[in-house]
Amino acid sequence: MLSIASIKSRWTSFIGTFVAVFLGVAILSMTGLVLLSAHPTVPERYRDTPVFAQSPTVDQQDSMFTDGKPWSAAKAGDLVVAFEQIPGVARAIPDRTFYAQPVLGGDPVTDVDQGYPWSAAELAPYRLASGSPPHQADDVVVPETLGVSAGTTLTMLTAAGPAQYRVVGTVDGPGIYLSDSEAARMSPGVRAIGLRLDPGADQDAVQAGARTALGADGQVLAGAARAELEPMADQRVRWIGDQVLTGLGSLSAFVSMFVVASTFAFVVAQRRRELGLLRAIGATPRQVRRVLFGEALAIAVVAGLLGSVLGGVLAPVLGDLLISAGLEPRTFVVETQLLALAGAFVVGLLVAMAGVWAAGRRAARIRPLEALREATVDSTPMTKGRWWAGGVCSGIGLLLIGLTVLGDPEDMTTNSLYAAMALIVGSTLLAPVVIPPVVRLLTAPLASSAVGMIVRGSALTAVRRTASTAAPVLLTVGLAVLISGMVETSMGGYAAARELATRAVAIVIPNGTPGLSDQAATASPGAALLPTELYTDDRRHFPATGIDPAAFAQANTKLDNALDGLVGPDTAAITASAASQLGVRAGDTTRLTFEDGLLVTLRVVAVLPNSAAPTPILLPRKTVRDHAPTALTAAVHVLGSPPTTAPLGAQALDRAAYAASADADEDRLVRIFVALLVIVALGYTALSIANTLLMATASRITDFTTLRRAGATRRQVTLTAAAESALSVTIGATLGFLIALLALYANATGLSHHLGTPLSLSIPWQVPLTAITLSLALALTATTLPIHLSLRHRPLT
């Protein structure tokens, strides 16, 4: 009863809590829905084929999202024969994928670069929309959506380079289709064989038969389990999307809690008298606490319900955004699941309860006689609990700073983010200790003027109010500086490391294509890197790179071993860590499977330092090309004169431009991530700043009226209030900046250890400047507007 009544009568104080929980739950339910929907689905291409055999998968613990170990062409052929003998199996169709990208108007067509054997169209099934199937090596069937009709000649890029193909037909689905024999030449290895069944066949019996035929050489998938056939590249994209969403969700929960906590801290400070009265007329400390919890709960229930509805509405929009940002596969659909909505709602309630917890403790300590006090002087701004909590949070923050510098580089970014969060909470709690000296310092030049004197006096007597108005600014500026600075510094770091590692004058990299064709790679003299994957028999895998040893040694600044021995088809140079993982030394042999499914015995001719090679294993370029006909060159480090005209699907960058270009894909994802986080943090804290200051000002109208009676002009009063909030913003911005700087410094030190290059801190100044300007503008508006309005209408008596 009391909770509801006081919410009704003081709803302005609760707007902040309401909006915080509302937005928090909306964001949580939105991200939750998207996260729950983001599970693997049966690939569209395999839609209507009930049973699949899949080649052995590799261990995914390293989060590298590597596809499974392929069967060789011969093994796949045997399997097809065996499967087709199972009763009920009409056809066994091996699927292959390879690089094939049409060129229209001189440019490679973006996002159309996957080629398949024509028979695999049957797996969906996709049908010919016009023309006939491909038979000759240079026959091609293209999607109708490409806008090329049957009978025309089409330039197409494959791993070898551009070539002329004859379009013999168009198909009603995605993908480029070549004849089965041509596809088998491009990609001998097979990772999936689809089983088309006779009408009325017993699917369980077919599965059992296929398992027997397959033995330990892979797995049989049917029904929903076929989702495991999803290409690993899609899964990787989804995983990155999940990281972004999880970050977004936890950040918004953190900020919501922060806003609720500061709102309620304020509500308690404002209502000391009323709560004292309740204590005097018989409310126990527990009951007073329950009043606050009741208020928070009532607000959170309503805000949470509305928030989850909004989240449900916005989730599909976010889903589309993620698809267009490349953070979810194109087949992604957001499903509305009650579980996600209910989960976000419950988290919203918990966040509100956690936020009100500290305020409730403080309220429970209010003594009955405080009902008699009128003025708000903080007699004990620091309680024992606050010292403890503040100390513990700051301690954890500093510990994480230490971990950032010395710990696992993998966790560096998360560690410094958590460090900053802990330090932000810690310093907010300890603010009452920190604030008085800061206030004295900042107001020293103003102390002689009337306004200066009042500002100084009220900031010092109501330390907690000053602290709670400074807190959101601290959070905003801290997060903005930290996140943007972290990205800037690490990108600078990686760029510096890349520039240092090469002697090339120019680097040729892909342009509008997933990689360079052989023609593009050989157009310029230099070290070309041809990446591929090698597989062990125990589900491990090793990335490898095909190189020309002489050119590679010439371009690489970190290589001091001779690679002269790297010539024959059975030779390999491996890094020290790969050597220990494989348990081999120089001169030993090891057996690894290539992309074409063939098991090859390789002789270790050199063991290199880890930093000297882009991948754990180096092979002669020809070895890679022989076993992976569809592999694409990642980059060519040009030695000698750079090419005058870039080959098709390539571009040449000079050293500096290459260093700055970063990994375009990663770069874009990181920027999207940062933008999302900064926008959410800024939006929230803007809300929080406006909210606290509105509350503070409303509660101080009487003070200001008294000032007017004492002879201050309206301008002076407004100026006083404006100066007070400017002071709070300055305090918050200063503390936030210092904390972010500390975390950034730790991050930069850790990164420079990791990369082995000295690294300077860089902060994109426009971000903190925007954050501070925005905070200040909001703070001034939220303070002076209500004062101006109320003093105009309020008589002096």
Added chain:
Amino acid sequence: MPTPDTVRLRSVSKVYGSAPRSVTALDSVTTEFPAGSFTAVMGPSGSGKSTLLHCAAGLDRPTGGEVLLGGTDLGGLDETKLTELRRERIGFVFQSYNLVSALTAAQNVALPLRLAGRRPRPSEVDGALAEVGLGARGTHLPSEMSGGEQQRVALARALVTRPAAVFADEPTGALDSKTSRDVLTLLRGVVDRHRQTVVMVTHDPVAASYADRVLLMVDGRITEELTGSLTAESIATANRRGTSC
């Protein structure tokens, strides 16, 4: 033998602050307020009247001595137990700011019962409001009532639990003389009709003349106790005498 509901103070002291700047608000006060008595406490400003009342009512804890209600030593109770005892057996009226502004008069009156976990019967609340002459004003918010009406609502709330003792700190201090008389008559009635104990701080000899007994305080001590037939004049004379020496 004291009756069970007598409020007794034994050498009660209250010192604010510490050593060099300490203020002794109560200096070893011993007295008692028997059940069904009406006591007025007078004295100059700062003499410790409010402090005495707060300690006796269990709103504040003395720094020395003990306060007993019936056989219970208030000093031996933790904060929750003390609150519960106060809620059930003690009523309190401040000089001003007695009502929760978000609640109506009836809700304010029902508050102690609700805090005690009881669902108040409407007749209980209406009865308490009717007793203070506000039967028709139950649905009004404090901001819609005059100062005297608010004080009467506060009194109705202090009485609704039928407490053993009611403490009032200058309950008429902010009221005009007509309204003051209404409130004082109500307090007198509480003692006469329900045999509840009333202790009231006042500056006004006329108000004090409603009581059976007047305690005069100076510098944290009770300097004089007036009983028998009290008139405003005799009280005023005694009060002046106490203040001047």
